[in-house]
Amino acid sequence: MIKADLVNKIAKEMNISKQEAELGVNIFFETIKEALLRGEEIELRGFGSFRFRTRNSRLGRNPRTGEQVKIPAKKIIYFKPSKLLKKMINHR
Numbered sequence: 001m002i003k004a005d006l007v008n009k010i011a012k013e014m015n016i017s018k019q020e021a022e023l024g025v026n027i028f029f030e031t032i033k034e035a036l037l038r039g040e041e042i043e044l045r046g047f048g049s050f051r052f053r054t055r056n057s058r059l060g061r062n063p064r065t066g067e068q069v070k071i072p073a074k075k076i077i078y079f080k081p082s083k084l085l086k087k088m089i090n091h092r
Contacts, residue, residue: 003025006025007021007022007025008021010024010025032050036050036077039052044082045082046082046084046085047081047082047085048079048080048081048082048085049079049080049082050077050078050079050080051077051078051080052075052076052077052078053075053076053078054073054074054075054076055073055074055075055076056073057070057071057072057073058070058071059071
């Protein structure tokens, strides 16, 4: 499913125009992005949560030269599905 499919589904289910549905979808995603940029974790009950993990700095290798390169620490975002969603997916 892509964003356009989501917009079409919402427009059809709510009997609203595609423009209104797209505006709602865009607001939803912007709100999620803004919260993540502020460092907030997001929990959507029954669906899952977006959380942060920290990767420590480490030594890697440049694949062309083979020399060691220091890779800095960074935050990554990961999605953790809810127990309900996992159960629904596994019992299809």
